Amino acid sequence: MPLTDAQGRSITYLRLSLTDRCNFRCSYCSPLSAEQREDPLSVEEVARLSRIFAGLGVRRVRLTGGEPTLRRDLLEIVAAVGAAPGIEEIALTTNGQALAALAAPLHRAGVTRVNVSLDTLDPGKLERLSGRAASLTRILDGIRAAHAAGFSSVKLNAVVMRGFNDGELGDLARFGWSAGAIVRFIELMPFGEGVPVPIAEVKALLEAQGIRLEPDDSRGWGPAYHMRGESSGPGGPQRGLLGFIGAMTENFCDGCNRVRVAADGTLRACLGGREKAALKPMLRAGASDEAIAEAIRAALFAKGEKHDMAGGHPLLPMIGTGG
Numbered sequence: 001m002p003l004t005d006a007q008g009r010s011i012t013y014l015r016l017s018l019t020d021r022c023n024f025r026c027s028y029c030s031p032l033s034a035e036q037r038e039d040p041l042s043v044e045e046v047a048r049l050s051r052i053f054a055g056l057g058v059r060r061v062r063l064t065g066g067e068p069t070l071r072r073d074l075l076e077i078v079a080a081v082g083a084a085p086g087i088e089e090i091a092l093t094t095n096g097q098a099l100a101a102l103a104a105p106l107h108r109a110g111v112t113r114v115n116v117s118l119d120t121l122d123p124g125k126l127e128r129l130s131g132r133a134a135s136l137t138r139i140l141d142g143i144r145a146a147h148a149a150g151f152s153s154v155k156l157n158a159v160v161m162r163g164f165n166d167g168e169l170g171d172l173a174r175f176g177w178s179a180g181a182i183v184r185f186i187e188l189m190p191f192g193e194g195v196p197v198p199i200a201e202v203k204a205l206l207e208a209q210g211i212r213l214e215p216d217d218s219r220g221w222g223p224a225y226h227m228r229g230e231s232s233g234p235g236g237p238q239r240g241l242l243g244f245i246g247a248m249t250e251n252f253c254d255g256c257n258r259v260r261v262a263a264d265g266t267l268r269a270c271l272g273g274r275e276k277a278a279l280k281p282m283l284r285a286g287a288s289d290e291a292i293a294e295a296i297r298a299a300l301f302a303k304g305e306k307h308d309m310a311g312g313h314p315l316l317p318m319i320g321t322g323g
């Protein structure tokens with residue numbers, strides 16, 4: 001029977017965190033420090049989980065983290081996920097720092113879509129937000145390489161923060177179009193520092209910064225919806241799609257189709273919830289595929305109707321859950 005939760009939503013999309021480690025230290029996220037040891041799922045464990053999830057009806061897998069490109073065995077992992085019968089698409093979310101060299105091999109290994117996080121086009125601000133390891137030049141090279149590698153989509157994720165990047169939303173949109181990418185503006189969720197800007201205000205800021213917005217019917221696979229944008233501002237006329245993800249002010253839980261597995265092998269039914277199942281100990285203690293599938297079903301059945309991220313209960317760190 002296909003995987004559904006108690007609300008009858010069918011779960012077809014797995015977000016798999018490959019590591020808690022990250023070379024960036026973004027203040028709205030909270031990566032593990034380099035000294036903290038982790039024991040992430042091995043290639044074989046990822047392969048087995050992929051087969052189990054595919055058997056339950058999962059069709060798309062997004063590899064995330066932490067920073068997934070820090071895994072030396074990333075290409076083997078991609079191949080292992082792709083070998084699971086039923087998996088139709090593999091996507092990757094990355095900070096882009098290592099993408100210039102990895103884009104073509106990842107595409108050859110079977111990744112079809114790439115999302116790159118890009119919150120600012122100002123190198124000094126990027127360094128203040130993400131730490132000294134973050135190089136805007138390398139990220140932009142990575143985005144160009146992704147475009148050249150032929151992924152079916154390259155998207156740029158920009159988390160909007162008041163007083164940080166709310167003055168450069170128009171420039172981010174124009175940059176995305178010029179790079180052949182859709183920029184998705186994301187409402188800050190309360191995992192770390194920063195002041196959120198509601199999506200309605202993000203749209204008003206885009207208009208004020210020279211981007212005319214019109215409704216568009218096309219939707220992403222997940223919580224993002226699109227609008228058509230047009231700019232007559234700096235650099236001449238430009239147009240294209242923009243994405244909006246309003247986790248806090250535009251609740252989209254009705255259409256939730258996803259499940260997450262954190263780097264420590266814990267299934268999390270909801271980013272803002274506490275329902276979970278420890279899959280790694282089961283994998284390592286010789287549990288059968290059926291027993292693991294049953295644990296997955298049970299955790300999803302316990303999932304609530306809506307996330308409660310604004311409810312004030314302490315959230316599990318984004319980095320541990322897999323963004």
Ligand code: SAM
Pocket residue numbers: 022028029064065066067068093094095096115116117157159186187188189190191192318319322323
């Ligand atoms: N390291 C990779 C990256 O930078 O894209 C993948 C992991 S990161 C946790 C995945 C996504 O989560 C990024 O696009 C990041 O901007 C987003 N993210 C992290 N913390 C967030 C927060 N507090 N609110 C909204 N999005 C957040």
